[in-house]
Amino acid sequence: MNPDRQTLDELRIDRAAAPRGRPYGLLLVILLLVVAGSAGATWWFNRPRTAIVRTVTVQQPSSGEERTLLNASGYVTARREATVSSKVTGKVEEIYVEEGMRVEAGQTLARLDSSNVARSLELAQAQQESARATLIETEALLEQAEREFARITGLAEKRVASQSELDSARAEAKSLEARLERQKADVAVSEREVAIQQQLLDDMVIRAPFTGIVTSKTSQPGEMISPMSAGGSFTRTGICTIVDMDSLEIEVDVSESYINRVQPEQPVEAILDSYPDWRIPARVIAIIPTADRQKATVKVRVGFEQKDPRILPEMSVKVAFQKSEEATPTSLDPTIPQTAIRQREGGHVVWIVRDGRVERRAVTIGSTRGEQVAVSAGISGGERVVVDGPDELTDGDQVSEVE
Incomplete structure (x- = not known):
């Protein structure tokens, strides 16, 4: 036999002589898998499901929320606010205020050019002095005429002076009396004219009508200002705007459907949008007795219980109308x-x-x-x-x- 083939025959495995235990092991593995699958399926179908x-x-x-009857929103407004202007048309000469400045009632805010008015005042004063001088002259002439009339009357009684001389003396005295009365009226007229020119000169000074804060400045020196719009955009109608901070209040539009929940003097809690954590005590001042047919709302005025410099005009604010303290909690x-x-x-x-x-x-x-x-x-x-x-x-x- 070929040696190589004999070697290969020796290395060949005789499967007939191999051990027969392997099929039993395979069956055991399959059985274990079946048992594990059944247990897993049982756990899956009986597991606690998450809903x-x-x-x-x-x-x-909170107690505040429980007491609230109605919520609304509005704006802070000033009850006293004025755009200060002049009484006459004139050119601005000086302005003494700036935005944010506090002014007192009667304080000078600005001055207008008063040169023409000053000259008119001087003329009126001169005319007044002339009228007074003429009056003094007429008083002296009247005094002399009265003495002359008395003398002629005495002579006429003695038949020394004629009736014609007596009549002339009487007429002269009466004429001077009438002239004196007219000149007194002229002096009064000149005094009124001086007063008018003095008032016009005083009107060249613009003063604060009340105590407040300057919120806007609308004119500059050199511009024309008038109490009414004139000359287009070249003429200003105001010097500045003053707001009385003590008159700040809240204006709220409340729906007609809920106005029955609002009463005068009702307590209110106000919250400014700028300070959401600050609750400001307030109270209903008045319910305006008319409705807005287009918005179906009624305007309600709410006043602050305490004033604070953080409260500014035109700020947005939310208000909560609350039950009165006497209401049963x-x-x-x-x-x-x-x-x-x-x-x-x-x-x-x-x-x-x-x-x-x-x-x-x-x-x-x-x-x-x-x-x-x-x-x-x-x-x-x-x-x-x-x-x-x-x-x-x-x-x-x-x-x-x-x-």
Whole structure:
């Protein structure tokens, strides 16, 4: 035999002589796999399932929220605000104020060019002096005429002076008396003219009508100013705008449907948009007795209880009309949506979510406020309740929350 073939025959495995235990091992492996699969399937179909629920947090109202009857928004306005102008048309010569400056009533704000008025005043004063001098002259002539008339009267009684001389003396005295009265009237007229020119000169000085803060400055030296619009855009109608900060109040438009909740002297809580954490005590001043037919609103004036430099005109503000202090306080029950309430065994229950599981809780229902329900017993503020979820929930079910 070929040596190489003999060597290959020796290396060949005799399968007939191989051990027969391998099929039993394979069957054992298959059996183990079947048992493991059955156990996994049993666990999968009997595992605790996680329900998807929508939850909300129980709201616990504060005392301020409980007292609020109506919320509205408006603006801070000034009851006393004036754009100060002049009484006459003239050229601005000096301005003594700037924005943000505080001015007192009667303080000089600006001056107009008064050269022409000053010359007119000087002329009126000269005419007054002339009228007074003429009056003094006439008084002297009248005094002389009266003495002459008395002398002629005495001579006429003695038949020394004629009747014609007596009549002439009487006429002269009467004429001077009349002239004196007219000149007294002329002096009075000249005095009035001087007063007018003095007032015109005083009108060249523009003063503050009341104490306040300058919020805007609308003119500059050299510009023309007039109490009425004239000359187009080249003529200003005001020097500056002054606001009396002590007269600041709030104007609110309240819907006609809710105006019955507002009463004079009603307490109000105001919150400026600029200072959202600052609650300002206020009170209703007046309800304007007319409505806006286009907006269906009624204007309400609200006054601040305390003044503060942070409050500025035209600021946006939100107000809460509150119950009066004499009103009976209501309980501060927590509120939840009506969809969270469920009927079980003739009572009301809710599902509370805690540590990923639900807990059934019996509750006592109070008043209804829109879509919210007040709960007088059973839950407290801050807890999370289910508002939407499966109907087959049971105590202890695992859930997953969504907002």
